[in-house]
Amino acid sequence: MAYLQSMPKSETIRLREKHVGAACQLFFRSSPLKIVRGIAQFMYDETGERYLDCINNVAHVGHCHPHVVEAGRNQMSLISTNNRYLHDELVILAERLVKTMPEPLSVCFFVNSGSEANDLALRLARIHTKKKDIITLDHAYHGHLTSMIDVSPYKLNLPGGPEKPEWVHVAPVPDIYRGKYTYPKDSQSEEVLGQKYADEVGKICKEISSKNGGVCAFIAESLQSCGGQIIPPDGYLKSVFEYVREADGICIADEVQVGFGRVGTHMWAFETQDVVPDIVTMGKPMGNGHPVAAVITTPEIAKSFADTGIEYFNTYGGNPVSCAxxxxxxxxxxxxxxxxxxxxxxxxxxSRCEKLKHKHRLVGDVRGRGLFVGVELVTDRERRTPATAEAKHIVNRMREEKILISRDGPDSNVLKFKPPMVFSTQDADRLVDTLDRVLSELDDERIPVKNIKLEVLVTPLNEETSSKDLILKSNMKQSVKAM
Amino acid sequence: MAYLQSMPKSETIRLREKHVGAACQLFFRSSPLKIVRGIAQFMYDETGERYLDCINNVAHVGHCHPHVVEAGRNQMSLISTNNRYLHDELVILAERLVKTMPEPLSVCFFVNSGSEANDLALRLARIHTKKKDIITLDHAYHGHLTSMIDVSPYKLNLPGGPEKPEWVHVAPVPDIYRGKYTYPKDSQSEEVLGQKYADEVGKICKEISSKNGGVCAFIAESLQSCGGQIIPPDGYLKSVFEYVREADGICIADEVQVGFGRVGTHMWAFETQDVVPDIVTMGKPMGNGHPVAAVITTPEIAKSFADTGIEYFNTYGGNPVSCAxxxxxxxxxxxxxxxxxxxxxxxxxxSRCEKLKHKHRLVGDVRGRGLFVGVELVTDRERRTPATAEAKHIVNRMREEKILISRDGPDSNVLKFKPPMVFSTQDADRLVDTLDRVLSELDDERIPVKNIKLEVLVTPLNEETSSKDLILKSNMKQSVKAM
Structure with a gap:
């Protein structure tokens, strides 16, 4: 072929700058990584340098797992056509997914991305309830489509972000460290806090019902990811679902980032809250990098959709390769x-991260379930002042140590760990040992943050955080000065 | 593995009915095909029966082309991660696609489906123009997403279909056989008709401009596919684009179904109309079945998007496997x-289909460009009465002859041919010879259409035509009676 599949990194960057939209941003923008190989929990750059991948929740069973590669290769060489033809891989996948779900979740729709799944979920909810009002959580992110940005305060909150439609209602995120109701600052038990957060949704349900006769849907990630690795307090979703259902609304669990066993104790994160949603959406880990996603719902909701008589056709959705x-x-x-x-x-x-809290003043909170872990950094534990600049610095320093982590949350001060599920205790030890060392550098007064090169500080970006960096520049300067 | 990858067809059907939403419809519903193998322009069912595929415009270079399979297999075993990391396949693909485009179309965004591409195109147009009003063509279909159904009269026109938003404006489709202005019934030259259709768009532009200060975008397939294989008259798009640009609007060419050389003379169907769009979307054939799609636009529009400061992140979009x-x-x-x-x-x-027109009274119109061909069937040539029942019958009869064709258009009376591009003249001969024979059966008064089994007639479905069948049942009965 005419094209060389290996060019100097500088040429890759040149072509990217010329021909790829600048809105598609690179990780470590000033010195991006060129990744050419992945094996299990490791990625390799073009020089052969190996990185421990602590953030790729898409490469769920490990980069390039041979069994997955073989299944793709095999099916690609047999047939890949649309789901208007019968195929075993499609129905087998549907049955297997349904088996992981509580009753009555038993009807599947296959699509190509978590965004497409969430779009279809809202469409199903609209058709079933004949209502329009959607309740979403603050800082939530549900996808890149127009319809998803409408319900994603993660985007709506940004300067330059689109206007929130009047039919979207934002409830406070049940973040008991930094949210509206906190523990232990408020000295209340987790259950009480969970109820307080749920009551906020209840209040919105009541307002919508009295105005428009009922709610369409409540949509939330079972554990909020982009919002800063949030673990809702016990009882939260149970009480929320009751309020929403009282208002005739549909409960949608977005499991795109946190599903497929990441929480360890259960296949789906909503199960940790002991609830049964009406619609579940899934994506990212589902194909280990291959574009495949799904919506699972009840026969009743699926019937409302079919009863419109309007076919749902998704060209690639449920094709044999994606299903295999x-x-x-x-x-x-x-x-x-x-x-x-x-x-x-x-x-x-x-538990190893917990110990860091006792050792380093910067570590304000440690939370997680299974391989979904957040470490929230603060410059002042009492006031819980976000350590945004420090978090940026740490992500960069970890990269120098060949460990890839990211940061997120409304203040971009939460270190995120969501590695491939083949992550080992040794990997965890390496991650925490290195983080411990990097935090020690910051503890050490001889290396104050203000002396850290700022041109490095402002460059790295996480999943979906670009413009927050613009807002945070001033905060960062303040927190740097505050030290 | 626990699951057998081969089960009786009856079991595949049982599981599908149980676990896949009924809104996802099967082709030949009463007796669907189970397709297990594809090679070039042929598909094979579970019994080894071979079908000539005259409709799969997704399997563009032929089902399971070994070079494409090998590229997928190879890249899947190396790395597939997101586009926040540099990768050569991504930038090579961007450069190659740009080379096929006229200036100034030079900036790419990679996504997973034509629907995602069109959604992003409208988002780009909104951000760039800061306007809201969209002009679309009647019978147009642009995708399965909420935002796309809004601009798809193909869905909006259906009973039970959602309401058309007030910011969507529908112009008549430039169908010179059945549309508002026709040839030769109106005895006008193609150019005159093209201008008349364009003037309809111009009128809408003027109305929008006087009301809202300008148009956001005009979106159209360069050749309308679901609307019935429509070939716009010469000069149409050129004049439309002038009107839209006068009203400060963006011109979007949807090449999802008709791009990548299907028209034969050009890589993109818009080139046949000698225009340069501001945004081009592409999908289906792009990955020969693999979920990959793209938006290509001008540096100016891409800059408006980047200038919002809001990152565009699409998890799988532009992953190395999709790009390879x-x-x-x-x-x-x-x-x-x-x-x-x-x-x-x-x-x-x-030209072979043209000859059918002179031989069979049912063939009202034959039109096409390259391997995008439509044969419109009518029961009465003067009145151009749609031969909907006959079209249904023919699709079924062709299937019995192991040839897969479909039908579409607002009256579901247009036979559609859009085979993989490896289709041969022998294949074309077999298709037309068989169609000739089937048409002869219908010409023969000894087999009137009313004696054809109706339970077969009402079952087959094309791309996105389900509920039209509901509407058309009465029409069908009428046309059957009319014989």
């Missing part, structure tokens, strides 16, 4: 007992 | 000279 790959991912999750592993390694990671 | 596969599709198009082939075989197919 998703089936292979399920195989690996089962055969390598990745839930058990996520629980075991996750607990180890969490 | 799309690059391989481009390789095959070039190396196997598929444009030349589409022109040659398409001309042969079209």
């Amino acid at each position: 790959i998703a089936n292979a991912v399920l195989d690996v999750i089962e055969e390598e007992r990745l839930l058990e592993r996520a629980a075991r390694v996750g607990n180890h990671l969490l | 596969i799309a690059n391989a599709v481009l390789d095959v198009i070039e190396e196997e000279r598929l444009l030349e082939r589409a022109a040659r075989v398409g001309n042969h197919l079209l």
Whole structure:
């Protein structure tokens, strides 16, 4: 072929700048990584340098898992056509996914991305309830589509972000460290806080009902990811779902980032809250990198959709290759007992991070479930002042140590760990040992943050955080000065 | 693995009915096909029966083309991660696609489906123009997402379909056989008709401008597919684009179904109208079945998007596997000279279909470009009465002859041919010879349409035509009676 598949990094950057929209941003913008190889929890750059991947929740069963690659290769060479033809891989996948769900969640729709899944979920809710008002959580992110940005305060809150439609209602995120109701600052039990947050949704439900006769849907990630690795207090979703259902609304659990066993104890994160949603959406880990996603709902809601008489056709949705790959991912999750592993390694990671809290003044909060862990950094523990600049610095320093982590949350001060599920206790130890060392550098007064090169500080970006960096520049300067 | 990848067809159907939303409809519903294998322009069912595929415009370079399969297999085993990391396949694909575009179309965004591409196109237009009003064509279909149904009269026109938003304006489709202005019934030249249709868009532009200060965008397939294989008259798009630009609007060419050389003479169907759009969207054929799609626009529009400061992140968009596969599709198009082939075989197919018009009273119109061909059936040539029942019957009869065709258009009476580009003149001959024979059966008064089994007649469905069948049942009965 005429094109060389290996060019100097500078040429890759030149072509990217010329021909790819600048709105598509690079991780470590001033010195981006060129990744050419992935194996399990490791990624390799063009020089052969190996990085421990602590953030890729898409490469769920490990980068390039041979069983998944083989399934894709095999099916690609047999047939890949649309779901207007019968195919076993499609129905097998549907049955297997349904088996992981509580009753009555038993009807699947296959799509290509978490965004498409959430768009379809809202469409199903609209058709079923014939209502329009949607309740979403503050800082929530549900996808890149127009319809999803409408319900994503993560985007709506940004300067230059689009206007929130009047039919979207934002409830406070149940963040008991930094949210509206906190623990232990408010000295209240987790259950009480959960109820207080749920009551906020109840209040919105009442307002919508009295105005428009009922709610369409409540949509939330079972554990909020972009919002800063939030673990809702016990009882929260149970009480929220009651309020929403009282208002005739549909409860949508967005499991795109946190599903497929990441929490360790359960296949789906909503199960940790002991609830049964009306619609569940899933994506990212489902195809280990292959574009496949799904919506699972009740026969009743699926029937409302079919009863419109309008066909739902998604060209690639449920094609045999996507389904074969998703089936292979399920195989690996089962055969390598990745839930058990996520629980075991996750607990180890969490307890080791907990110890950092007692050692480093910057560590304000440590939270997580399984291999979904957040470490929130603060410059002042009493006032919980976000340590945004420090978090940026740490992400960069960790990269120098060949460990990839990211940061997120409304103040971009929460270190995020959501590694491939094949992450080991040794990997967790390496991650925490290195983080410990980097935090020590910051503890050490001889290296104050203000002396850290700022041109490095302002460059790295996480998932979906670009413009927050613009807002935070001033905060950052303040927190740097505050030291 | 626990799951058998081969089960009786009855079991596949049982699981599908149980676990897949009924809104996802099967082709030939009463007796669907189970397709297990595809090679080039052929598909095979579970019994080994071979079908000539005359409708799969997704399997563009042929089902399971070995070069494409190999590219996918190879890249899947190396790395597939998101576009926040540099990768050569991404920038090579961007550069190659840009080289096929006229200036100043030079900036790419990669997504997973044509729907995602069109959604992003409208978002870009909104951000760039700061306007809201969209002009679309009647019968147009632009995707399955909420935002796309809003601009798809193909769905909006259906009973039970959602309400058309007030900011969507529908212009008549430039269908010179059945549309508002026709030839030769109106005895006007194609150019005059093109201008009349364009003037309709101009009128809408004027109305929007006087009310809201300017148009956001005009979106149209360069050749309308679901609307019934429509070939706009010469000069149409040129004049439309002038009107839209006078009203400060953006011109979006949807090449999702008709791009990548299908028209034979050009890589993109908009080139046949000698225009340069501001945004081009592409999908289906791009990955030969793999979920990959793209938006290409001008540096100016891309800059407006980047200037919002809001990152555009699409988890799978532009991943190395999707890009490697799309690059391989481009390789095959070039190396196997598929444009030349589409022109040659398409001309042969079209001229052979033309001859059918002189032989069979049912054939009202034959139109096409390259391997994008429509044969419109009528029960009365003078009144151009749609032969909907007959079209249904023919699709079923062709299936019995192991040839897969579909039908579409607002009256579901247009036979659609849009085969993989490796289609040969022999295939075209077999298609037309068989169609000739089936048409002869209908010409023969001894087999009137009313004696054709109706339970077969009402079952087959095309791309996105379900509820039209509901509407058309009465029409069908009428046309059957009319014979």
